[in-house]
Amino acid sequence: MKKTLITLILIFFFVITSLPAHAETEKDDRSWQDETIYSIMVDRFFNANTNNDKEVNTLDPVAYNGGDFQGVIDKLDYLKEMGFTAIRLTSIFDNTAGGYHGYWVNDFYKPDEHFGSMKTFNKLVQEAHKRDMKVVIDFVTNNVSPEHPWVIDSSKQDWFHEKQEISNLEDQNEIENGWVNGLPDLNQDNPEVKAYLLDAAKWWINKTDIDGYSLPEVNHVPLSFWSDFSKEVKGEKKNFFLLGITSPNSAVDLKKYDAAGIDSLTDYQHSEDLRSVFAATNQTFGLLKEGKVQNPELQPQFFDNENTSRFTQDIVTNKHFPGARWKTALTYIYSTPGIPVVFYGSEIALNGGEIPDNRQPMNFRTEKELIDYITKLGELRNQLPSLTRGSMEMLYEKNGMAVYKRVYQDETAIIAINNTSESQNITLNNEQIEGDKELRGLLNGDLVRSNENQYDLIIDRDESEIYVLTEKSGINLPLVGSLVVVYILFMIFILKIRKRRR
Template sequence: MKKITLILITLLFISALPAQAAIEKKERLWQDETVYSIMIDRFNNGDINNDIDANAKDPNVYNGGDFQGIIDKLDYIHDMGFTAIRLTPIFDNAKNGYHGYWVNDFYKTDEHFGSIKTFQKLVKEAHKRKIKVLIDFVTNNTAVSHPWVKDSSKQDWFHQKQEISDRNNQQSLENGWVNGLPDLNQDNPEVEKYLIDAAKWWIKKTDVDGYSLPEVNHVPLSFWTDFSNEVKKEKKDFFLLGVMSENTNIDMNQYHSVGIDSLFDYSQSEKLRKAFATTNQPFSPLTPAFESSQKKSGLMANFLDNEYTVRFTNDIVDERQFPGSRWKTALTYLYTTPGIPFFYYGTEIALIGGEVPDNRRQMNFRTEKELIDYITKLAEQRKQLASLTRGTMEMLYDKGGMVVYKRVYKGETSIIAINNSTKSQKVILTEDQLAGGKELRGLLAGDLVRSRDHQYILIVDRDVSEIYVLTEKSGIKISLIVSLIIVYILVGIFLFFIIKRRKNKKIV
């Protein structure tokens, strides 16, 4: 009887959901993910036993963060709604290589981060929480101290020592040394084989779900063709993210054509930062990139900052704005437009930071409940509404810092309204833009807008955003009333038998 009652109560709640509620996502696609990017050394110190030469007060050396520290915070990450994590390189590094980019050994974990066994545990624990794991895989260079550098038999494994002279010249990018680091010659078959074999080994050994590829545009396209073909044979839906150099003018389509699934676009990031660091900015410069993204299955990597850039909070403070409000507005846009949101650790506490290494400050887990709660709400909507991750995007209104756009997927329609201006805004949507006779139900602030005369009138306060789902007009639902009656009857019967049983026991 208890089970029947519980089942009917569950059906009752389901029947109370809006018509055209969330379309079930039968299989997770990469555009459904929301990624939390972590610099391992700066996130959380979970094991003090590996704090070799660590100094938490010096931003240029190891500070103590490690694999165990990430394991300890997986629930924290999961509870904010993130479905994937991206980690800086895990490989053994040269002295002070806290960031992971000075690789000394491609087959060992860095001793400051923990053993390969602990990393395997990290991946396993992440997968238990349905969190995917990406790691940076360095292919462009090694550390100066790498044994190959002094090995006379491997001199042709590197390009001749020379700095990059022209960042708009592809040959210079591919052959030049970045910051004095020995530049690998991927045209050498032995180098290509070694890097691909190592990449495949880590997939087999740890079950990671993808690689992010630093300085992807410093490596020949021919290498990426072979690399992507080989590593994707090791695991279904294995993901490759290209991390471009800043301010590059290279055509990104060519990287998609050789198997790179998604790319960081710094030029788009700069436009996002300009639009959201302060108020009353136009959104029009952002639109072309998202239109282009839709043609690539929504796999653009959207971000406001990362381990290479100044923190976005700095931009906000420079504009004398309140970080919480600006971050909420910016993240609403990031979470509801085509592509995959990449969220840099510390954003949830509006962490500040200038140029490298200041932008890589240690994470502080002090409570910033309001912003964290908002991020969690956004993530919930991304999970529930397929239109936010897979739908088409159409701009409906863009004026003076107020923007309204539509996402549509398999009959599900979401309307996103963002007021990034200094005053309340009124926007009228016509039947040409949105089917009349229905209503818009707000999922962030609980706003409700009914169609009147085939129009929807949105009134949005400053610094407020809303995600609406288009539904049939609410009213008295017969199915809801019937469900309630059945539940009450069954509960009554259940209580009757309980009372009768107790009376019988007393008589005995």
């Protein structure tokens, strides 16, 4: 009987190892184009340490709400499980009273006391790195708080541009020299100012081991400064990343900032196009052209951020169900060239209008359907190199239905997104995709076999599928045979037990 049991175990092992391998392959060398970033406004995310709840009023949208570094630490597993590989924190520097958002900087060398200590922030970075997650923080270079000590220091009057509001957003000189929202505008052409900002930027890298900076109002600062800044900070840590956050409604020549060493730059026009396409059904994908930059695979793909109204508001305004629209929208940015940057709360379709309504507190006690969907998308994006590194070719596009191909080395992915109001049937031929194979759906489990060198895709409305092209599976004879053997041996085993009992 013991020999029979051993035989059964061996056969079972043979069966398991003969199962077909998953189509996807792990990425061996992760680069920034492989990342998926979750963007957090610390004060509005999660309050885990009430000891730093000073001047907190959760009923006031322009007061501190209590979110802190410990809150981010406590939710790292939540983010990791959803597939996020990096977090971006809006400004964490010490701020003047009321600066919950972090943009009224009072001290470039201290974290805001409402968020926690430097020790806790270091722990945040360490805990993220333990989970193989990168950390990007805002580094504010354009302005300081009106209450910053420099403002009243007579020896530092030339550290600032003369006070003037910006009236013409097409005048680059005015944009670089004007004051934004009444905040004293730093003169980066002053060698002392430049040296101070560069030293502070390098200090944070060496003190905390962060992996990148996001740069608010990057287009309000001279390109000459960014050329020096990028060289200096990238010399402190290998693969250090710079994400430029442009100001909304400004016309920006993205390629100039590429040349100055900014790795990635927000394109609000592209974001507006994304919102237009996905906030309702039956909208052409034709608006979604490739970015105006040299490295589109590094550009942020985002629907909203701390400076815009929530994408959910667009959906609700169009009288659509947020969950369905968010699913198709996220499928697109997770599977096309670029880095998805998801603003906190998007996974629960958080709503909100203009500032500060767009910065409502995160709610972790909500329905999980969209979270589960994002988790699956994150899993596939992390496993399929073709989704982040592959070429991009649109195979079919009409009024909200799109099918496109990503190819990387020997992996081919076909992505089908139905953002229309009815089911769609699309036929692909062997000129578009190699014939006599099959498409295995990894998002919803669909399977499409080649029939006379054609593939018929049937996609329900509000549904998407991410297929991988594989050899036809057919009947797995070794698997079937081994299952039969296991069954026979199992029956022999049972009969022997019965004989012994007699």
